[in-house]
Amino acid sequence: MKKLFLTLTIAAFGFLANAQPPEGDAKAGDWYGEKISANGAIPINDAVTKLNSGTESVEGKIKAKIVEVCPKKGCWLKLELSDGQTATVKMKDYGFFLPVAATGKTVVIDGEVKMKTTSVAELKHYAEDAKKSKEEIDAITQPKKEVSVKAKGIVIVE
Amino acid sequence: MLKWLVIVILTTTTFAFVSFTQREDKISAAKLRKLYSQSPDKWPAPTIDSGVDWKELGILPESPLEKQKDSLKHIIELGKILFFDTRLSGSGKISCATCHQPELNWTDGKEKSIGHEGAVNKRNSPTIQNTWFYKKLFWDGRSNSLADQAFAPINSETEMHNEMHEVMRKVSKTKEYSELFKKAFGDDEINPDRLTISIAIFEKTIISRKSRFDDFLAGNKKALNNEELRGLHLFRTKARCMNCHNGALFSDNQFHNNGFSAGDAGYYKVSHKEADMGKLKTPSLRDVTKTGPWMHDGQQNNLGQIISRYNHAKFIPGEPDKLIRELGLMPKEEKDLLSFLKAISAPPLEFKKPVLPE
Numbered sequence: 001m002k003k004l005f006l007t008l009t010i011a012a013f014g015f016l017a018n019a020q021p022p023e024g025d026a027k028a029g030d031w032y033g034e035k036i037s038a039n040g041a042i043p044i045n046d047a048v049t050k051l052n053s054g055t056e057s058v059e060g061k062i063k064a065k066i067v068e069v070c071p072k073k074g075c076w077l078k079l080e081l082s083d084g085q086t087a088t089v090k091m092k093d094y095g096f097f098l099p100v101a102a103t104g105k106t107v108v109i110d111g112e113v114k115m116k117t118t119s120v121a122e123l124k125h126y127a128e129d130a131k132k133s134k135e136e137i138d139a140i141t142q143p144k145k146e147v148s149v150k151a152k153g154i155v156i157v158e
Numbered sequence: 159m160l161k162w163l164v165i166v167i168l169t170t171t172t173f174a175f176v177s178f179t180q181r182e183d184k185i186s187a188a189k190l191r192k193l194y195s196q197s198p199d200k201w202p203a204p205t206i207d208s209g210v211d212w213k214e215l216g217i218l219p220e221s222p223l224e225k226q227k228d229s230l231k232h233i234i235e236l237g238k239i240l241f242f243d244t245r246l247s248g249s250g251k252i253s254c255a256t257c258h259q260p261e262l263n264w265t266d267g268k269e270k271s272i273g274h275e276g277a278v279n280k281r282n283s284p285t286i287q288n289t290w291f292y293k294k295l296f297w298d299g300r301s302n303s304l305a306d307q308a309f310a311p312i313n314s315e316t317e318m319h320n321e322m323h324e325v326m327r328k329v330s331k332t333k334e335y336s337e338l339f340k341k342a343f344g345d346d347e348i349n350p351d352r353l354t355i356s357i358a359i360f361e362k363t364i365i366s367r368k369s370r371f372d373d374f375l376a377g378n379k380k381a382l383n384n385e386e387l388r389g390l391h392l393f394r395t396k397a398r399c400m401n402c403h404n405g406a407l408f409s410d411n412q413f414h415n416n417g418f419s420a421g422d423a424g425y426y427k428v429s430h431k432e433a434d435m436g437k438l439k440t441p442s443l444r445d446v447t448k449t450g451p452w453m454h455d456g457q458q459n460n461l462g463q464i465i466s467r468y469n470h471a472k473f474i475p476g477e478p479d480k481l482i483r484e485l486g487l488m489p490k491e492e493k494d495l496l497s498f499l500k501a502i503s504a505p506p507l508e509f510k511k512p513v514l515p516e
Contacts, residue, residue, distance in 0.1 A: 031430070033427070034427075073306075073309065075309070075313070090313075092315075093280065093310075093314045093315070093316060093317075094309065094310040094311075094313040094314040095300065095310075095314075095427075096300065096427070126327075129327050129331075150315070
């Protein structure tokens with residue numbers, strides 16, 4: 001009862017309604033963050049190849065397909081990679097958000113692409129916190145590598 | 159002979175003019191005091207351009223949560239603790255209060271805030287006093303609520319440099335927090351929405367201390383001296399300040415390009431309309447003498463000089479909205495305005511910092 005009352009009080013102040021991704025259809029040409037053109041972008045897989053061959057980071061424009069948008073705030077995206085994995089996009093300075101409608105769209109992103117490595121120790125630590133079983137924790141032997149993108153601006157291509 | 163005559167005439171007229179303006183000044187001081195001793199709805203009409211939506215200046219409003227403070231006290235307490243807790247940052251060294259310090263009227267006194275590992279941020283840290291009032295948060299208005307706003311500094315790589323799941327992990331591991339969340343929300347579930355809502359509700363309770371201007375409005379007609387009264391009148395009329403800085407909190411809750419945007423696209427990035435290029439949020443002028451350096455980028459460190467720049471449009475670095483134009487204020491009038499700004503500023507209300515969980 002107390003909980004319900006509090007929820008209602010908080011809702012009455014309009015706190016709950018605002019934590020959601022922006023509205024919009026994410027039509028071709030729509031842009032977010034810095035206004036950028038789609039010209040001069042390389043496919044994201046080319047950037048990943050460069051990272052795999054030892055380049056620390058790739059700056060500039062990349063082209064990719066969005067497979068997932070943060071459903072709560074539109075604050076992160078997942079991009080399709082050719083190896084079946086996904087790359088995670090975060091916005092620079094947490095400065096802008098995308099509508100969920102951007103899911104499935106091809107975009108050009110201006111920013112920086114890096115390989116983010118999570119060490120075995122960190123992974124085990126997270127697993128412990130998540131109360132995983134000892135077997136599951138022991139099974140962690142490889143560091144996790146993930147392509148991460150820091151986006152300054154995004155434009156919808158199609 | 160003729161030369162002497164000219165000198166005599168000139169001296170006499172100058173003397174007459176000086177004594178006339180001085181007398182004029184005295185009369186207007188008494189008259190101004192009489193005019194402004196009436197209730198604000200009887201004050202002289204302000205100089206406002208047609209089409210501008212404005213409200214009369216007024217007494218400092220209380221927090222909109224004032225009457226709910228008791229029923230919300232556990233949430234406010236939780237939000238206050240979270241606001242001061244450096245656990246929320248990636249380095250464990252930065253809290254919300256790092257850039258919003260209670261003793262500095264809830265600013266940090268810096269041009270731009272210093273974030274994770276010394277990173278210099280993009281804009282000046284605004285006060286959180288009376289921040290309940292703003293419809294949109296951040297200088298560029300990119301957030302629609304305080305709870306939503308709180309996500310940004312936590313996640314931004316140059317501010318607190320953290321990730322929400324990491325924050326959840328650290329907060330959940332702290333036993334005292336399960337107790338605090340339970341008291342606040344009825345059960346001990348810790349999630350990002352509860353965390354940011356608590357911080358937002360705490361922030362909504364932070365307001366200014368009443369200033370001498372409030373004292374004057376409340377009936378103490380000696381609270382403002384002549385200079386400050388002239389400043390108030392100029393603020394409302396010749397200096398055109400009320401075209402943007404109006405209402406009890408001296409802000410229209412809108413976005414304007416005042417010519418100081420210095421290449422910052424501002425609200426344009428939110429609205430995507432060319433007309434909004436360089437527009438930034440009108441900040442409240444309450445406690446303005448205490449919240450420098452000024453403007454969105456903290457590049458102005460002299461309030462008198464800012465008034466001067468608004469007075470002489472040619473000193474404004476960029477191309478401002480049409481609301482901003484040459485004012486023709488005398489140097490003395492600029493001083494009067496500054497005196498008025500001092501009269502609407504006060505030290506922060508006393509605040510006791512919370513004891514943080516071990």
